[in-house]
Amino acid sequence: MNSTIPYKIYLSEEEMPKYWYNVKARMKTQHPPFLNPATMQPCTKADLQPVFCDECIDQELNEKDEWIEIPADIRNFYKTFRPSPLVRAYFLERMLDTPAEIYYKFEGNNTSGSHKLNSAAAQAYYAKKQGLKSVTTETGAGQWGTALAMACAFFGLNLDVFMVKVSSEQKPYRKEVIRTYGANVIPSPSNTTAAGRKILKEFPQTGGSLGCAIAEAVEKALASDSCRYVLGSVLDHVILHQSVIGLEAKTALEKYGVTPDIVIGCMGGGSNFGGLIGPYMGDRIDGKNDIRFIGVEPASCPSVTRGKFAYDFCDSAKTTPLAKMYTLGCGFMPSPNHAGGLRYHGMSPIVSQLCHDGYIRAVAIEQNKVFEAALAFAKCEGILPAPESAHAIRVAMDEALKCKAEGTKKKILFGLTGTGYFDLAAYKQYNDGAMTDYIPTEADLQKGFATIPKCSANAQFE
Amino acid sequence: MNSTIPYKIYLSEEEMPKYWYNVKARMKTQHPPFLNPATMQPCTKADLQPVFCDECIDQELNEKDEWIEIPADIRNFYKTFRPSPLVRAYFLERMLDTPAEIYYKFEGNNTSGSHKLNSAAAQAYYAKKQGLKSVTTETGAGQWGTALAMACAFFGLNLDVFMVKVSSEQKPYRKEVIRTYGANVIPSPSNTTAAGRKILKEFPQTGGSLGCAIAEAVEKALASDSCRYVLGSVLDHVILHQSVIGLEAKTALEKYGVTPDIVIGCMGGGSNFGGLIGPYMGDRIDGKNDIRFIGVEPASCPSVTRGKFAYDFCDSAKTTPLAKMYTLGCGFMPSPNHAGGLRYHGMSPIVSQLCHDGYIRAVAIEQNKVFEAALAFAKCEGILPAPESAHAIRVAMDEALKCKAEGTKKKILFGLTGTGYFDLAAYKQYNDGAMTDYIPTEADLQKGFATIPKCSANAQFE
Numbered sequence: 001m002n003s004t005i006p007y008k009i010y011l012s013e014e015e016m017p018k019y020w021y022n023v024k025a026r027m028k029t030q031h032p033p034f035l036n037p038a039t040m041q042p043c044t045k046a047d048l049q050p051v052f053c054d055e056c057i058d059q060e061l062n063e064k065d066e067w068i069e070i071p072a073d074i075r076n077f078y079k080t081f082r083p084s085p086l087v088r089a090y091f092l093e094r095m096l097d098t099p100a101e102i103y104y105k106f107e108g109n110n111t112s113g114s115h116k117l118n119s120a121a122a123q124a125y126y127a128k129k130q131g132l133k134s135v136t137t138e139t140g141a142g143q144w145g146t147a148l149a150m151a152c153a154f155f156g157l158n159l160d161v162f163m164v165k166v167s168s169e170q171k172p173y174r175k176e177v178i179r180t181y182g183a184n185v186i187p188s189p190s191n192t193t194a195a196g197r198k199i200l201k202e203f204p205q206t207g208g209s210l211g212c213a214i215a216e217a218v219e220k221a222l223a224s225d226s227c228r229y230v231l232g233s234v235l236d237h238v239i240l241h242q243s244v245i246g247l248e249a250k251t252a253l254e255k256y257g258v259t260p261d262i263v264i265g266c267m268g269g270g271s272n273f274g275g276l277i278g279p280y281m282g283d284r285i286d287g288k289n290d291i292r293f294i295g296v297e298p299a300s301c302p303s304v305t306r307g308k309f310a311y312d313f314c315d316s317a318k319t320t321p322l323a324k325m326y327t328l329g330c331g332f333m334p335s336p337n338h339a340g341g342l343r344y345h346g347m348s349p350i351v352s353q354l355c356h357d358g359y360i361r362a363v364a365i366e367q368n369k370v371f372e373a374a375l376a377f378a379k380c381e382g383i384l385p386a387p388e389s390a391h392a393i394r395v396a397m398d399e400a401l402k403c404k405a406e407g408t409k410k411k412i413l414f415g416l417t418g419t420g421y422f423d424l425a426a427y428k429q430y431n432d433g434a435m436t437d438y439i440p441t442e443a444d445l446q447k448g449f450a451t452i453p454k455c456s457a458n459a460q461f462e
Numbered sequence: 463m464n465s466t467i468p469y470k471i472y473l474s475e476e477e478m479p480k481y482w483y484n485v486k487a488r489m490k491t492q493h494p495p496f497l498n499p500a501t502m503q504p505c506t507k508a509d510l511q512p513v514f515c516d517e518c519i520d521q522e523l524n525e526k527d528e529w530i531e532i533p534a535d536i537r538n539f540y541k542t543f544r545p546s547p548l549v550r551a552y553f554l555e556r557m558l559d560t561p562a563e564i565y566y567k568f569e570g571n572n573t574s575g576s577h578k579l580n581s582a583a584a585q586a587y588y589a590k591k592q593g594l595k596s597v598t599t600e601t602g603a604g605q606w607g608t609a610l611a612m613a614c615a616f617f618g619l620n621l622d623v624f625m626v627k628v629s630s631e632q633k634p635y636r637k638e639v640i641r642t643y644g645a646n647v648i649p650s651p652s653n654t655t656a657a658g659r660k661i662l663k664e665f666p667q668t669g670g671s672l673g674c675a676i677a678e679a680v681e682k683a684l685a686s687d688s689c690r691y692v693l694g695s696v697l698d699h700v701i702l703h704q705s706v707i708g709l710e711a712k713t714a715l716e717k718y719g720v721t722p723d724i725v726i727g728c729m730g731g732g733s734n735f736g737g738l739i740g741p742y743m744g745d746r747i748d749g750k751n752d753i754r755f756i757g758v759e760p761a762s763c764p765s766v767t768r769g770k771f772a773y774d775f776c777d778s779a780k781t782t783p784l785a786k787m788y789t790l791g792c793g794f795m796p797s798p799n800h801a802g803g804l805r806y807h808g809m810s811p812i813v814s815q816l817c818h819d820g821y822i823r824a825v826a827i828e829q830n831k832v833f834e835a836a837l838a839f840a841k842c843e844g845i846l847p848a849p850e851s852a853h854a855i856r857v858a859m860d861e862a863l864k865c866k867a868e869g870t871k872k873k874i875l876f877g878l879t880g881t882g883y884f885d886l887a888a889y890k891q892y893n894d895g896a897m898t899d900y901i902p903t904e905a906d907l908q909k910g911f912a913t914i915p916k917c918s919a920n921a922q923f924e
Contacts, residue, residue, distance in 0.1 A: 006474070006475045006541075007475065007538075007541040007542070008475075008541065010472040012468070013468045013469065013470075076469075077844075079468075079469040079470065080469070080553065080843060080844035080845075081844055091542065091616075109571045110844060110845075111840070111844060111845055111846045111881070111883075113883075150840075150844055153840070153841040153842075154553075154841065154842065154844070172886075172890070173883075173886035173887075173890075176886040176889055176890045176893065177846060177883075177886060177889075179890075179893050180837060180840060180846065180886075180889050180893060181840060181841060182837075182841065375642060375644075378573070378612075378615075378642060378643060379615040379616065379643060379644060380615075380616065381542060382539075382542035382543055382572060382573060382612055382616070383542075383572075383573055384573045384639060384642065419573070421573075421575075421635075421639075421883050421884075422883075424634075424635035424638040424639060424642075425635075427638055427639075427642050428634070428638045428641075431638065431641050431642060
């Protein structure tokens with residue numbers, strides 16, 4: 001602890017970002033446009049307006065502006081939970097006895113327990129500014145639902161959260177946090193929408209799915225002029241909002257003259273990883289740095305490492321626009337023994353394009369290795385990490401141990417996206433020695449790939 | 463948000479306290495000594511050594527030194543979760559439309575979810591330094607058990623946590639956090655101790671009690687030379703360790719020239735409140751400031767507002783030394799409908815003496831009012847507070863509204879001790895409109911008072 005770099009770096013409020021970073025403005029190849037599933041033509045603003053807020057659509061389609069101003073009211077709300085600390089992991093380094101320097105950006109110090117609030121804040125603000133009365137969304141594990149409930153409470157907006165029924169039953173406390181912030185939690189499928197009623201009629205005993213919850217949330221939003229749907233990951237404007245993670249990390253490290261050699265993040269929909277790496281990626285694309293970017297996904301849901309780069313639906317109900325991305329097929333479901341989050345079948349189109357173009361290396365890790373890293377980290381750094389975040393911890397530890405073996409002193413930065421306070425059933429499984437690993441077989445993957453739509457844009461796969 | 467005072471003030475690591483503050487060195491009247499229950503004579507260091515770590519006993523008995531150095535290894539561990547933010551509650555002020563300035567010191571940003579880690583860090587360090595192999599403790603709700611497990615993991619110490627059986631069953635996830643940090647959780651009563659076996663024989667179906675868990679933890683500690691017992695509240699050395707709360711708050715406010723007019727905290731065993739007010743109290747005793755100190759307790763467990771100032775046992779099993787304190791009687795149990803924590807029958811002897819001498823005003827609040835404040839706070843400030851902490855929020859809001867009515871611009875500081883992530887059953891009760899209030903009747907109180915020991919030191923009550 002004798003270094004001049006403190007254990008934690010907190011920026012002052014003046015140093016917090018006033019602009020989001022739009023990495024698309026520096027990308028040499030833009031990801032192909034979203035396709036309207038009815039016409040198979042690129043989505044226009046008019047296509048998206050019934051579903052999304054106007055300002056978010058403009059951000060979604062913006063490939064030009066590298067910097068987009070953060071409105072003052074959003075920056076004010078950010079002050080309730082930002083700046084987040086950039087931590088020098090001295091105790092992890094000591095435990096690993098590595099010459100590497102390890103840093104992490106910790107996004108879990110807010111009631112949602114994750115980075116999700118960065119985009120929830122923006123989306124709730126824009127909905128309010130547009131004069132809307134309410135928004136809808138879906139939530140699985142509940143972090144996104146909590147984050148959006150917090151933002152809607154702050155900006156004075158009604159919120160309906162369609163929560164996958166089995167999650168709302170297994171995680172009653174997550175549901176309760178969302179209710180405490182004044183939002184309406186509707187277990188999905190519900191009889192409040194045609195989509196829900198249809199599923200209930202066919203499968204009265206179903207525990208629901210994210211696909212069905214999305215379909216219900218979108219239907220509810222379409223039913224009212226003063227309501228829109230909001231999404232917590234995958235889309236370009238969400239990655240834009242999450243750029244505050246990378247911007248703060250970069251500013252904090254630059255104060256001490258540190259440029260990372262390796263930047264590591266976990267990838268589910270890709271929003272936290274995209275937000276963390278964005279501000280470093282612009283220069284990487286232009287050859288002004290040679291940072292290695294590593295995206296970590298679970299071996300049981302290996303979208304990038306084993307998926308196809310193809311046009312696919314963003315939801316399993318096949319109601320959304322099609323995105324060009326790495327995907328296991330919108331019908332792919334990770335094995336039920338998978339406890340570690342990051343269970344999305346696809347990947348952010350921005351992150352997918354950057355992977356495709358060789359700027360990001362994706363790796364997949366089995367969950368016992370992930371939880372082993374989580375426990376080691378908790379014991380020396382104090383924070384109980386979300387299983388999602390522990391994917392990044394695992395790879396950061398492995399890279400630091402490589403440095404030890406090689407005698408090199410690399411600078412490693414990883415994203416610690418959240419806390420594991422609501423994931424203790426998974427920790428119990430690990431503590432009890434009852435956690436199993438699962439890697440999809442080739443046959444499992446082929447079954448998933450069969451759900452990727454057959455369309456001219458995907459002709460190369462047919 | 464145009465003031466020059468930022469929303470959050472984080473001290474730099476150099477500004478973090480290097481000494482704890484021992485308020486006893488400035489108190490004009492010391493609290494009477496603990497009594498050995500076998501001899502009814504003041505406890506000596508030798509009496510306490512089989513149970514507690516040597517260094518903690520020295521701190522416990524120290525009435526002389528105003529400043530006690532914090533060892534470097536403890537300060538290093540503090541860096542994993544401190545400094546905690548001192549927050550200017552701009553959004554709460556706006557919501558209340560008050561001219562008052564409201565500040566709070568937030569201690570919940572660590573995995574224990576509370577201030578408990580401040581003392582756990584110190585006690586685990588001293589146990590390790592003394593060459594011990596293990597420590598024991600009891601836990602009810604689990605915050606203290608979590609904090610101690612974190613500290614023992616960090617310093618490399620074995621830990622047995624006797625957890626009230628009904629709590630370990632109702633809060634399996636709290637138990638799991640403790641296990642995740644490597645501690646051994648034993649539901650109490652257990653058959654691992656004579657005290658536990660005795661209770662199990664008499665009451666095979668019992669859900670346990672804190673009194674029984676304490677008796678088991680102490681017995682286990684006494685059984686080994688390399689083991690000691692540690693306690694998370696009430697005692698003087700715990701209040702000493704908690705002085706980092708008040709010291710950081712004072713340093714942060716002084717940077718902006720702010721001296722509070724009112725300092726508010728919740729009181730259970732009294733450790734967080736004692737730690738928050740200590741550094742301001744020295745000058746108050748000497749007439750160098752005229753801060754009003756308000757301690758808030760639940761109306762259902764009103765130790766100070768309706769208790770006796772008498773010698774009583776610290777535990778319901780009547781095994782500990784006797785302390786002179788405000789007490790409802792060691793046999794007092796709050797009504798089962800009480801959801802808001804702070805259920806201890808007594809109160810820290812230091813805080814009790816300061817109340818007795820007129821430096822602190824105690825107030826008692828009913829729980830529906832507490833949860834009402836908790837929800838209002840969560841919606842504008844973002845943080846879901848622990849029900850305990852919400853007692854302080856309630857009174858801070860009431861004082862701010864008095865300022866509004868009077869047109870005065872007072873500066874209010876309160877302690878936000880923790881988060882409510884593990885209290886969602888209580889929030890659910892409130893959200894469902896199913897929370898009831900309860901104020902003990904005179905007959906309830908008399909029943910409790912009857913359990914205060916009849917001894918010469920208490921002759922005035924006989």
